[in-house]
Amino acid sequence: MGLAPEVIRELRRAVGREHVIASANDLRIFERDASIEGAAPDAVVLPATTAEVSSVIKLAAKHRIPVVPRGAGTGLSGGAVTIRGGIALQVTRMRRILEIDPVAQTALVEPGVVNQELSLAAAAHRLFYAPDPSSQKACTIGGNAAENSGGPHCLYYGVTTNHVLGMEVVLADGSVHWVSGDAPDRVGLDLCGVLVGSEGTLCAITKIKVRLLRTPPSVATLLAAFPTIETASQAVSAVIGRGIVPAALEMMDRVTVGAVEAHYQAGYPTDAGAVLLVEVDGIPESTRELMAAIRTVLAENQGYAMREAQSPSERDLLWAGRKGAIGALGRIKPNYYLHDGVVPRSRLPQILSAVGEIGVHYKLPVANVFHAGDGNLHPNILFDLRDAGVLPQVESAGEEMLRAVVELGGALSGEHGIGLEKSAFMPWVFSADDLDAMRRVKGALDGAGIMNPGKIFPDPDRKVPHLAGRTGVAIEAKWW
Amino acid sequence: MSRTTVEKPATAEELARRLHDAAEAGESVFPAGGGRAAQMGDPPTRKGVEIRTTALDRVLEHSQADMVVSVEAGITLEALQAELGKSGQFLPLDPHNSPGHTIGGLLATGWTGPLRLRYGSARDFLIGIRVALPDGRLASAGGRVVKNVSGYDLMKLHYGALGTLGVIVAASFKVFPKALHDVTVQSTHDSVDQAWAAAEQALTMPMAPAALELFSTGRVLARFLGSPEATKRTVADLGWTEADGSVWAEHSKAAPPLWARIAAPRHQLRTILHELGADQQWWASPGTGIANWAIAGGADEVRSIRALVAAAGGSLVLMAGPDEFRHDAGAWGTPPATLHLMRRLRYAFDPNQVINPGRFVV
Numbered sequence: 001m002g003l004a005p006e007v008i009r010e011l012r013r014a015v016g017r018e019h020v021i022a023s024a025n026d027l028r029i030f031e032r033d034a035s036i037e038g039a040a041p042d043a044v045v046l047p048a049t050t051a052e053v054s055s056v057i058k059l060a061a062k063h064r065i066p067v068v069p070r071g072a073g074t075g076l077s078g079g080a081v082t083i084r085g086g087i088a089l090q091v092t093r094m095r096r097i098l099e100i101d102p103v104a105q106t107a108l109v110e111p112g113v114v115n116q117e118l119s120l121a122a123a124a125h126r127l128f129y130a131p132d133p134s135s136q137k138a139c140t141i142g143g144n145a146a147e148n149s150g151g152p153h154c155l156y157y158g159v160t161t162n163h164v165l166g167m168e169v170v171l172a173d174g175s176v177h178w179v180s181g182d183a184p185d186r187v188g189l190d191l192c193g194v195l196v197g198s199e200g201t202l203c204a205i206t207k208i209k210v211r212l213l214r215t216p217p218s219v220a221t222l223l224a225a226f227p228t229i230e231t232a233s234q235a236v237s238a239v240i241g242r243g244i245v246p247a248a249l250e251m252m253d254r255v256t257v258g259a260v261e262a263h264y265q266a267g268y269p270t271d272a273g274a275v276l277l278v279e280v281d282g283i284p285e286s287t288r289e290l291m292a293a294i295r296t297v298l299a300e301n302q303g304y305a306m307r308e309a310q311s312p313s314e315r316d317l318l319w320a321g322r323k324g325a326i327g328a329l330g331r332i333k334p335n336y337y338l339h340d341g342v343v344p345r346s347r348l349p350q351i352l353s354a355v356g357e358i359g360v361h362y363k364l365p366v367a368n369v370f371h372a373g374d375g376n377l378h379p380n381i382l383f384d385l386r387d388a389g390v391l392p393q394v395e396s397a398g399e400e401m402l403r404a405v406v407e408l409g410g411a412l413s414g415e416h417g418i419g420l421e422k423s424a425f426m427p428w429v430f431s432a433d434d435l436d437a438m439r440r441v442k443g444a445l446d447g448a449g450i451m452n453p454g455k456i457f458p459d460p461d462r463k464v465p466h467l468a469g470r471t472g473v474a475i476e477a478k479w480w
Numbered sequence: 481m482s483r484t485t486v487e488k489p490a491t492a493e494e495l496a497r498r499l500h501d502a503a504e505a506g507e508s509v510f511p512a513g514g515g516r517a518a519q520m521g522d523p524p525t526r527k528g529v530e531i532r533t534t535a536l537d538r539v540l541e542h543s544q545a546d547m548v549v550s551v552e553a554g555i556t557l558e559a560l561q562a563e564l565g566k567s568g569q570f571l572p573l574d575p576h577n578s579p580g581h582t583i584g585g586l587l588a589t590g591w592t593g594p595l596r597l598r599y600g601s602a603r604d605f606l607i608g609i610r611v612a613l614p615d616g617r618l619a620s621a622g623g624r625v626v627k628n629v630s631g632y633d634l635m636k637l638h639y640g641a642l643g644t645l646g647v648i649v650a651a652s653f654k655v656f657p658k659a660l661h662d663v664t665v666q667s668t669h670d671s672v673d674q675a676w677a678a679a680e681q682a683l684t685m686p687m688a689p690a691a692l693e694l695f696s697t698g699r700v701l702a703r704f705l706g707s708p709e710a711t712k713r714t715v716a717d718l719g720w721t722e723a724d725g726s727v728w729a730e731h732s733k734a735a736p737p738l739w740a741r742i743a744a745p746r747h748q749l750r751t752i753l754h755e756l757g758a759d760q761q762w763w764a765s766p767g768t769g770i771a772n773w774a775i776a777g778g779a780d781e782v783r784s785i786r787a788l789v790a791a792a793g794g795s796l797v798l799m800a801g802p803d804e805f806r807h808d809a810g811a812w813g814t815p816p817a818t819l820h821l822m823r824r825l826r827y828a829f830d831p832n833q834v835i836n837p838g839r840f841v842v
Contacts, residue, residue: 193636
């Protein structure tokens with residue numbers, strides 16, 4: 001289809017000739033994020049300022065062209081995929097850390113700032129930014145805010161929305177607004193709260209004010225092996241049931257541990273059915289006491305081969321294995337489909353056994369590496385795209401896993417977003433009235449449907465997932 | 481008061497139907513829980529029916545292992561804490577003007593207390609919500625898991641909206657384990673300046689307090705939660721006097737008849753409170769930037785302090801006071817610059833302003 005030449009010219013006038021990409025070959029680079037489905041944009045626009053973002057969106061509104069904000073493209077639910085074409089609004093030129101205020105313990109950043117860059121900059125003031133997605137070396141704060149991203153340390157510290165104090169946003173008509181800010185309890189409706197996690201469907205984010213936390217004086221990190229996923233899951237519940245909420249509590253299954261160990265030699269026990277990575281932080285007395293208590297609970301639940309990091313480099317190595325796990329899985333198969341779902345923590349053994357059975361049924365290897373403390377599982381279906389007919393099988397297996405999550409009282413996504421990938425499944429959880437309430441928000445802020453169309457809400461024009469309609473609907477609505 | 485009749489629907493469905501009928505008949509509806517925040521906001525501009533949620537008082541599910549609880553909106557905070565306490569858990573809410581708040585009321589008003597320093601507000605641990613809309617529908621958002629990004633976060637929109645987007649009928653929360661160790665300490669000072677210095681010292685301890693309240697009398701109360709040795713070490717290093725934990729329950733009863741909440745960037749709070757003058761009574765949470773002022777003075781004083789707070793980027797909101805006073809001083813102050821966006825949202829949910837007409841800023 002493409003955009004009319006005069007629209008391209010207008011975009012070039014708005015942001016500079018070299019910051020608009022419109023050749024078919026170059027556009028193909030932007031057709032994907034880290035999810036499975038792709039569609040090329042009609043133009044990629046790289047603004048440098050809020051004013052330029054506003055101009056681009058005003059143009060898009062005038063010509064009724066979709067706008068899809070995009071950070072590093074590491075999203076896992078297709079949020080940045082231009083499924084209806086239009087403009088990919090690439091914010092990576094807006095990558096300045098505008099301010100770190102060590103007294104107020106806040107940072108003001110542009111949306112293209114990489115998550116880890118912010119943490120490194122804050123470290124100079126003995127502060128840190130808590131949400132730490134595994135993609136933190138690449139993903140942007142703007143993308144994190146749009147998706148309400150999580151990460152291992154969100155168990156104790158909370159997800160992105162708990163750390164965003166305010167944002168400058170550009171709405172679908174190109175208007176620029178500050179929502180929320182430094183002071184708590186602001187007067188009026190919490191616009192910031194609903195815009196965080198709105199997946200680019202309500203606004204483009206141009207500045208983010210975040211809370212920074214004091215770096216804890218001491219950290220203890222423990223790796224423990226378990227004979228089975230079930231025993232490891234029970235240990236997770238037992239730790240938290242004892243009144244201890246660790247900073248992070250992560251699980252990896254045997255498949256993952258094997259790949260990670262081959263890649264990183266981090267000393268992960270490859271004979272284990274599952275391993276837990278547990279971290280506590282605080283003052284030294286606190287980490288010592290909590291870790292001693294945790295070791296006792298883990299041992300009571302068949303934990304063995306427990307190993308506590310003795311140095312910062314050892315700790316980094318243990319975490320490198322966890323955060324690099326997805327990459328390491330490339331040793332088993334070249335492609336993966338990473339799913340995201342949350343179950344009530346006590347249902348972890350059931351969901352993991354269901355996930356295992358689905359993998360066996362479809363003859364696809366599945367590796368689990370996830371935030372066990374939150375009940376947030378991440379089954380990775382491993383495959384080789386070169387195998388004929390494999391993709392529909394992979395998708396079907398993923399759907400069945402999600403369905404199992406929902407049937408156990410869980411949620412479709414804990415931190416990756418609904419995006420394109422899961423929009424068809426929303427009626428599994430939400431009733432027509434629930435979705436209508438969400439649509440009212442969309443209608444109030446983007447009546448013309450310019451911002452990231454085709455996401456979050458079920459799209460009647462798209463292919464029907466094979467499980468849709470086969471099973472009951474609106475579990476959440478029926479529950480109350 | 482402008483209310484004429486009071487109704488107590490027995491179910492969420494009945495409440496939604498009643499709301500719909502009122503909307504059809506052009507009646508106004510004033511949702512209420514325990515009535516603890518009845519004077520929050522501007523005096524309503526119309527008469528109408530008060531719909532109390534107090535008959536919706538069930539715990540729908542408390543999954544101890546998952547540390548998640550779902551309740552109907554009319555349950556009191558105390559009843560919920562009693563249920564959670566049976567398994568060593570709690571909801572970290574300790575609002576002023578207790579006891580008697582309902583969960584729905586706390587969500588609609590966004591009232592908090594000292595524990596906000598450590599745990600944040602209910603905004604941070606509200607994971608699911610069910611709301612009756614003026615068109616009679618019941619709509620849910622979120623879920624019953626502790627981490628969830630499925631669809632828009634409507635919990636945030638309803639939190640603190642004073643019911644203007646719909647009446648909250650049920651909610652789910654992430655709950656917390658009671659601390660392994662819980663110690664309260666206090667220090668008293670001759671001058672407020674000394675008290676501020678003491679508060680600052682406690683707030684910058686390597687193990688931060690879970691709550692810290694500073695009073696205009698020069699008293700500072702701090703609460704440390706954590707593992708036993710860590711807590712003991714911190715309290716010893718700080719060197720204040722140990723106090724009985726019951727001081728917090730006593731403190732949560734505070735509810736001046738003429739009362740304002742000042743919320744500012746936290747490092748600006750001290751300067752603002754200094755401007756109140758030595759004759760005024762207040763208490764503050766310096767770690768969060770929130771203070772509560774027992775106003776001794778007129779609407780002019782409120783307006784001048786409000787101007788200072790607004791210049792610092794904060795807000796001054798009336799929490800309680802006679803209708804005439806709230807009318808004179810204004811409950812909310814200058815509306816936010818995004819008011820027109822908020823109005824669009826309000827219109828999308830309650831186009832005829834059936835709920836709380838004139839009471840909220842939007």
